[in-house]
Amino acid sequence: MARVMDDVGAIQWSISGLFISLFSNITTLVVGAVILVSINLSMAMVAFCTLPFYIVTYRFFLSRVRAVNKFIRERNSEIYGIIGENLNGVRVVKSFARERYETLRFYHKIAQFLRLQRTNAVQNTLLSTLCGLISGVGTTVLTYLGIVAMRDGTMTLGNYLYFNGSVGFLFGPIVSLSDMNINIQYVMTALTRVFEVLDEKVKIEEAENAVDMQEMYGEVIFRHVSLQYEEAPGYALRDLNFAVMPGSLVCIVGQSGAGKSSLVNLLLRLYDPTEGRITVDGEDIRDIGLKSLRRHIRMVPQEAMLFSGTLASNIRYGHPEATPSEVIQASQKAELHDFIMSLPAKYETEIGEGGVSLSGGQKQRLSMAMTLITNPSVLILDDSTSALDAKTEGRIQRTVGRIAKDRTAFVITQKVAMCRKADLLLVLKGGRLVEQGTYDKLVRQQGVFYDMFRTQIEAMEQEAPEVEKEKEEVEEAVVA
Template sequence: MEKQQNSMATPALLRRFWPYMARYKGILCFDLFCAALTSVCELVLPLIMRSITNMGVNDLSSLTVSYILRVGALYLVLRLIDGAANYFMANTGHVMGARIETDMRRDAFDHLQKLSDSYFANTKVGQIMGRITNDLFDVTEFAHHCPEEFFIAGLKGVISFIILAGMNVWLTLIVFAVVPVMVICCTRFNHMVRATFLKQRRHIGELNARIEDSLLGERVVKAFGGEDLEREKFEQDNGRFLDIKKETYRWMAAFNTTTRLFDGLMYLVVIVAGGLFMLYGKIEPGDLVAYMLYVTTLLSTIRRIIEFAEQFQRGMTGIERFCEIMDADVDIFDDENAKPLENVQGRITFEHVSFEYPDDHNKVLHDLSLDVRPGEKLALVGPSGGGKTTLCNLIPRFYDATSGHVCIDGRDVKTVTLESLRRAIGIVQQDVYLFSGTVYENILYGRPDATRAEVEQAAKLAGAHEFISALHSGYDTYVGERGVKLSGGQKQRISIARVFLKNPPILILDEATSALDNESEHLVGQSLARLAQGRTTLTIAHRLTTIQHADRILVLGENGIEEEGTHEELMAKHGVYHKLWTGAAALDKPMM
């Protein structure tokens, strides 16, 4: 489950949102101007009706055809202005909201690119996707309607109060006395609705993660006959989401019912108090008509605010979820004085390096020192959990050492730019990741500015050109999601071609052949041997037979480096490596 965070206060969220709105303040100001124009038509209509009614009641002879036509022409002009202003609000105003949503999504994605592996290890992908897609959809409507609706409501409220106070101050005060009570009650319900919306957003992320997990593992599900188990887990999450929505609708129903009761109360005040004032000659009949129309306009505006309250809470929830991404700490970043790493020779030095994972403080390396010469082929072996992969992850700064220094050519990796550091390092992993696209696009990822001829040459060096050419569309063959249309050996050779194209001086091979069959392992092994030529290479060995020709072999264990030397030297010692080698050979299976 994702860690639950305390809900942020609305003013704090609005302050975080304002910089995105401020980029389009010119459009916003004109949008509010148009909102004011649309309000004029509604506010003028009661005055027109008041004038006609009073003239008809008090002096019918003064109500001429010419006057009625002039008033009608005025109202027609106002309606045309209202139509033009409303078109701008509905069109350009919504586009402004969409641009703000786009800007926020871009910033969220950029921030995600900077976060370390520990963040993704503790946060479900479904949650992340929900935050940068669904949650930000609601921001478009919020960004457009929030300032617009509140501006219109405030404008109509103030102008209505001024006009009505000019007719009868006491009746106006009685009518408007209901508004603060209504606002207080609605605000309380708003908080409850907001809380349930936040629970909805968090749980839909969990539901997305559950669906993603089940669909990506569909072969395992089918292989183990786990369909019923997956349905049961999904039904639990789906039922929980239904319960949250029920809670949301209960609060929304209470919210809407309360506002309708206040609507009736305000009309009741106008009918009773207004009727009494008219009975005692304190107000004209036309004034009472204007009162009723203004109250209707005011209630219509309040209802729009109430209807918008749901969208407001959705928007605030979306902003809050966005802020949770943006507030995630960037653990790995460039030092302000970082310089590019250039002319890399490939010397790698570990100076008294210790490391523990930041989330669970699991200590993996302790006071490890190591010097890897330029061009040296270094193999790392040992039991799982001995720190082989962790040691290699410190070089490209997927994690930073807890203490000590990791250096390349004598320069601490923390003092060079991440872009230049990672450009100098090529990584081939056991779990190959191919992007959804063509074979060509996946190889080109190694160096996006490469020519097609360079891509094909990289594939030839990786031993992949022949099988790629045999595919139905050659290099333009679609590989499917995560390369599902290719075999393990084919995917691995494409990943090797990607590194050939990158042409880095330092190479890390993380159990690159352990998941392959013997034939594929042989072909991939040949490709890796060509790739390693002339490069400083660190190989994490899963099968000991793949590293017996390494320049140096390190045996890592709980106490750090337990043995080191060539294959022959380590076998002659009859120590840990000898036991691992003879044990793996006797069992005729890879050493774990």
């Protein structure tokens, strides 16, 4: 954020005035040199002999000033980061009573920033002083030589005064350029940081003749797919093979770090597989246009990302042309409509930055509505019921079951109740697909899936007879 806001602002503020001053000083320097040569070549050469001293002095300070400016920008970025972290995590800070720690951490970074600013000011003052000293020594030498030349009759008083007055056109711009050094290095450092972002390579690129899919049925096939993140020592996913038919409900299960999120990120082409091939409706996803692919494949993330504005504007985010009835329908599917209608402003209620006025469960349901309104062909739910209460979670699971009939759905979950509804279960362990099949098949195998969810499975098996008995009692009471 500091690069986008502060560094760009610094460049914008300094660049115009800096270039004008730079151009005018260099022009004055060149004109002054020409005038001195035209008056007296020998004395002009003596004046030019001072230039190497300026260059040596400038080069001595250049790397030091640039390094300090780099550290200044980095500390400035860290200060922005601390402010952002504490604003976003204010509840966590207060709940752990860490206000003093965070205050001291902030003051520590500010102290580092101020020390660097002081060092920068001292270095630039020394540079300016030394350049001024060189100019003073040079002017003194030229004055002495001018007096000697007038005594010997090789220079008139008029030429001497003209030369002496013109020396300022040579030394003055040099001293000004040294004074500008602080701004030059400041801008150069900011430019370097900005171009580090601009020069970042686009890792996911479209094919030259990318396919624009007008409709997608939802057949997804992974063939020997592996994924290794950059600079990672091992594979996040290794040799995945499975096929999903259109309209299937697929549950992806596994312990933390098993590669569940990596798998669905490949579907959205947030990453490309290191090895293997992924096809959607027979087309390699690398041959499908990114906009087309992501228009048909949507994900409800584990942590809802909302925007300041109204509930309606957030629901419409991915489909700005949606009608009010479509907005209502999406919120009903996400089990959010009743809550919205209980609010005074209903769908025009402002939710604040990041949905600050909503609970965790309400944010999740709003995120689901944002996705459902786009009517995706492939729906991805990244453990998106984790922040919901049991009652709402049950309703959402039933909703997922209903909407999955018309589309392919991938659900990352740790709930056996959802797994029982799945047409296909994918069990990941250490980045490998160790089991796949239906719920009944995997329970009978009593393998990795059964071991992982044994407690939930046994609890459900114990509850099943009780539920059936209650149903029978209700039916008998009705008959009686």
